Amino acid sequence: MIQKDEQLQYPWDCVACNQQNNYYLKQCQYCGTLKEQFFQQMKFDYLQNYNKDFSEIIIIDFDCNQAEDRKEILELLICKLKLSESDYNVAFSKQLIIKPFLIPLIQNPEYCSITQEQADQGVGFQETFQYLSGDIFIFENREKAKIYLQQCQYCNLKCPIQKYIEVRSVFPNSNGQLTVNAMLKQLKIPYQSDCFSLAEVVKELLDRSYRFELKMLQTLKFPIPEEEDRLQGFDNIIILDFEATCIREQNKKYLQEIIEFPAQVYNVQERKVIKEFWRYLKPVENPILSDFCTELTGITQEQVDKGILLDQAIDEFIQFKQGLQRYCILTCGDYDLNLLKKEASRKGIAIQKELQFYINIKKVFPKSLRNPKQIKDPCMVEMLEQCGLDLQGRHHSGIDDVRNITRIVHYLINEKQFKFDERMISYTFKI
Known part of the structure; x- marks a missing residue:
């Protein structure tokens, strides 16, 4: 706290x-x-729209191609309704197959109505934007709105939608948890597998004189437009990468301990490394390094025997970063600071707030530089390759890994005008 x-x-x-x-x-x-x-x-600034009713509503629904934890829109349904004081009419309804970008092959084709050939001949996601001129957009739920936004981010496109209405949360006399099928059932609309179900729900609500109002609007930007102005970015980025005791066999009972604690401070304004920290640590739970650990990291038994203890390393690191303005720790994955948290907890060592917040560069590495066929987040070597950089030093040497990650950071800031900011923060604790 x-x-x-x-x-x-x-x-x-x-x-x-x-x-x-x-x-x-x-x-x-x-x-x-x-x-x-x-x-x-x-508060949103609704005054400019105060005397303006919605005249056109665009309803968006879709099916996804999913691989592991990533989803990509495969079939997009767009329906536009033109409203008048007494009636409405369907201006158009489009069913579009989107050519895969991130997930080239259809997963579980036996359950998909779209063939691989149809997907390969589909339209680009950006081409669907031409059908999105309207006053307000409607999604079934918040999750689908987020998937749509993520699709824009994956394709490096500016999302054409800023505000939308989530039908699930505004459906009358509900707890905000209804599925489309449950809405159809409540409205007594016969379910048809080939019908645009969400559009049927919206049209039925309009038939019953239901009003979609400005107060229902939600934003699709993070987290809200006003919050964008609060993002300031960081003056200093502390690149950190631990090495730890390990054995060749996978064993959940084996207690890993940090044995190499390196870090560099990269100053964003000066575009260079201004400080470096490097300590070897002495393990106490598994004091003898395995042959596998030495082969992997290059760290010898003599180096760790002469090392310092974890609590001393933390104290020296806290002293090392004294005086830095607006900084954030950056790691290549979630492993490092979570490892620190677990080991410190076992040893009764308090972890300062500054060692619980970090940026995982794998998660924020630009989509434009990623291999579109690679679904998983890139590793350090892949990021170096995608930045046109060679691996320098020894992979899994902590200090060499830190220096290589710093080179990635420098490339992104210098060549791609990339900004590391507060939206990218991850944390090791749960509230």
Whole structure:
């Protein structure tokens, strides 16, 4: 928990108790109110639309091709309704097959109505934007709106939709959890597998004089337009990469300990490394390194025997970064700081707030540089290749890995005008 006397770099005010909280916290540390409620209750500027009713509604639904935890829109359904004071009419209804971009092959083709040949001959996702001129967009639920936004991000496209209405949350007399099939059932609309079900729901609601209103709007941008102005980015990025004790066999009972603790500070304004930190640590739970560990990391038994303990390394690292302004730790994966958290917990060592927030460069590495056929997040070697950089030094040497990751950071900032900002933050604790 953040102490009251700490300076908050990115504060937000709780809507319930008006106390200030750190940007990274997901709920108020004083009363428990979710930060999401703060976002939802911030006021949009509706005055410009005050005398304007919706005249055109665009309903969007789709089916996805899914591989592991990533989804890509494969079949897109768009329906436009033109409204008048007394009636409405369907301006058009489009069913479009989208040519795969990230997931080239159809997964589980036996359950898919689209063949691989149809998918290969589909239209580009950007071509569907021409059908999106309207006053308001309607999605079935928030999850589908997010998938649509992610598709734009995957394709490096500016999302044409900024505000939308989620039918699930505004459906009359519901708890905000209904599926489309449940809505059809409540409205007594016969289910037909080939019908555009979400459009049928919306049209039936309009037939019953239901009104879609400005107050129902949600934003598709992160997290809200007003919040974009609060993002400042970082002056310094601390690149960190641990090496730990390990054995060849996979064994969940084996307790890993950090044995190499290297870091570099990259100053964004100066475009260079301004400080370096490098310590070997002495393991105490498994004090003898395995042959596999030495082969993998290049770290010898003599080096760790002369090393310092974890609590001393943390203290020296905290001292090392003293005086840095607006910084964030950056790692190549979620492993490093989660490993630190587990080991420190076992050994009764307190972990400062600064060692619980980080940016996982794998997650934020630009889509435009990724291999479109590669579904998983890229590893360090793949990121180097995609930046046109050679691997320098020894892979799995902590200090060499840090220096290589720093080169990736430098390339992204220098060559791609990439900005590391607060939206990218991950954290090792749960609230």
